[in-house]
Amino acid sequence: GLGTSDYVAQLSIQIKTNLYAKTESGAAESCDDFTDLDLSHCFIGTTLYVRLLLYTRSNLDCGRELNHHRLSSQPLFNLSRPTTFVIHGYRPTGAPPIWIDHIVHLLAEQEDMNVIVVDWNRGAANLNYFTAVANTRQAAYNLTSFIMTMQEEGASLSSVHLIGVSLGAHLAGFVGANLKGRIGRITGLDPAGPMFTGATPEDRLDPTDAMFVDVLHTDMNSFGLRGAHGHIDYYANGGADQPGCPKTIFAGKSYFVCDHQRSVFLFLCALNRTCSLTGYPCTSYSDFLDGRCLQCEAFKPAPCPVLGYDVSRWRDALLRLGQTKVYFSTTATLPYRSESDALYRVDMVTWNQYLRWGVVYIRLHSGRNYTEARVDHKLIRLEQYTSTRLLAQFDEDLQPVQKISMRISTGNVIGPRYKIRLLRIRLTPLERPDRPLMCRYDIIMEENMEVAFRPLPCSARL
Template sequence: MWKFYLTISLMCLVRSDADETCATFTRLGFHNALIGTELDVRLLLYTKRNWTCAKIVNSMALGGLNITKKTTFLIHGFRPLGSAPVWLGDLVEGLLLVEDMNVVVVDWNRGATTVIYNQASSKTRRVAIVLKEFIEQMLAKGASLGNIYMIGVSLGAHIAGFVGKMYPGQLGRITGLDPAGPSFNGRPSEDRLDPSDALFVDVIHSDTDALGYEGPLGNIDFYPNGGLDQPGCPNTIFGGLQSYFKCDHQRSVYLYLASLREDCAVIAYPCDSYRDYRNGKCLSCGTARTEPCPRVGYYADQWKGYLKEKALPTTKAFFDTAEQKPFCIYHYFVDIISWNKNVRRGSITIKLRDKDGNTTESKIDHEPATFQKYHQVSLLARFDQDLREVAEISLVFSTGSVVSPKYKLRVIRMKLRSLAHPDRPQLCRYDLVLMENVETVFRPILCPKLQL
């Protein structure tokens, strides 16, 4: 008899240990990629209570998923080497830190792992069907479609779109992180992510000239650094073969991760083109008399009310980033009124220093500015540090010529105003003479409050 009880005890112990086992993302190798993998979708549930220990859920068993809370699905893309996405753990943790929700990692590594891209992309609709079956079970238990959020990376963005089409426009939100371009560029809306696939669709395009989708796909489409080459990524294969191919494409994920930080609000500016944004023509949002500027990433949906108010089906928004994490850039306008008799064309480099000696610099050279007598030129300056109290400013004027005589730029007034913090005091300086290629350093003063 004691053997029977011992056997039962051991079985219970094994079962208990199995119940406590944490599920992990499927890890495969290059061998699997060479021979290809059949599709097998696993859903890994993380919650605030178990944010480091995933549990397997499926259409037959929701497990610890709380249907009264938001459910966020994370959907990866093509995995040519079979490894787990390096950003996955950080994204799960970041989401659970900002909100108490269900996070479901959609592990379709068996299916996405192959050296032949088209084999992976051909399975995206089948992944969407699996997710629909799971969502149907959620709905049967009382969940709401409006409480479902899908974050899709590369091919995963189109998978999210296919799920959204099965519930026409009723999903709460879809975020596309550099949706895949190959096999999807130029396809009709039913064959890719589309603005109509959810109540709100936001997209970050970081590699439109290679692995990412070329055109707009959301209610608002964000284009960091114009959507092309990202600062800090290698420009040639000599910077690392894998990084050369993946860095721009993955930057969208890291920008989304940056948006989850309290110290880095990534702001974008609605505009028709990156060129117009760089030339300071589209920076009217964020002032007291206008709507706020849209935020990139997790909080992008705070802007959807303004989209509906203006009845805009789609909006493009542009912004620049720094080379390193968390990638934040702080925008200022540098307003210059000159009094040269003759027109001067050139660029301005501005450096800021605070009382502790911290410095940050911006070279405003996207296009040469034209300085005319008594005419105000507003230049967009981008800094990678946010200095709260500017104690010193330096300016350098350059025409870019190496053979012509040195010119002077006579300045009646220079004004510095923060776009990221419009409530901060504006700083001025009067009667400056900038010798070409010579740094002019000065202490600013507060601008008169009534000055326009």
């Protein structure tokens, strides 16, 4: 799978390594860096100390530590700009998060803002996770006090955005609750599960903590929190196991952290606009994979919600709808999903004499090129006059589609190959509604054997 070092190497951002910046007078001035601890600190234990590192477009590569009380003494800190706080989670080794520089740069690209990295490494770096959990409350009071000072000096709470990762998502929630839910937005990236499973809304992130709360889930069956905890909850690949992440403990550290970290990498990819992560409202991931939840009527004239920074197109609808769950699938590696992918809903009606169960493979051909989708999240039931709906995701958006080939693998390797009759099949391009639907009628195929056909325009009876 894609390791964290591979991911960072692939991000198309040039992060400068200067430890010094030039002031207007030309003199060198040292930068304030994220606290770097090691395992010895984690063994001994750390005492909570919160540092706030300010980055703006004029000092993207050189953080400035803010005084918690004298904000007017910081010329770079313009309270008329929106302010985004980035809050990391539990740091069992004490090392700085590898994604900090990347998220600072990408946020600054979205709009002219203050980006403040909340460095509570002294408090999060501890081999005792329970101590770090306890420290989130105190760190939240510290940050709450700072935001109240901002408000007193003219900042608007509605322009404040907290982005919390893992344990940092709950810390953000506590800050929001302290401020009576009046801050503009909280984004939770795979909120921590251990010690928060079964907690009341007062003891974890929940939708009342901000005017708008969006949450991304990637590891609900381990380090992440199950359930829905925002106005909108995005579930990547169902919110649990992520493609490309190790499935066995023999992979070492990556086995434990890969799924959990994927939330950060997906969000970075969305900020960088190299990923197109569209979420479809649905009650479950299984229903999503079955193609039952691919309509976004509630958001019209806007399209389906997309993971990322700008939520203005869907915000009012989501606040009206209440808590909304949306699902999307990704590939194993960058860019996870892009504009070059293609998502189709496949509707087919089968007629065969004997009940068969199988996995469906579909290929789209354009000239000598083809792209394949494998629908294997469950065995599909094929029997007399059965209507089946599937979701097929292709890595390439080939156009024009000149030929479609299809195979139904039943696992039958001995005995006769049974025939399967497709009375009709229809492919609907989901993300490009301007394109015509593709159909074909009355196809005879054998199990485990590929059949090819040219698509036809769909008639009104479909």
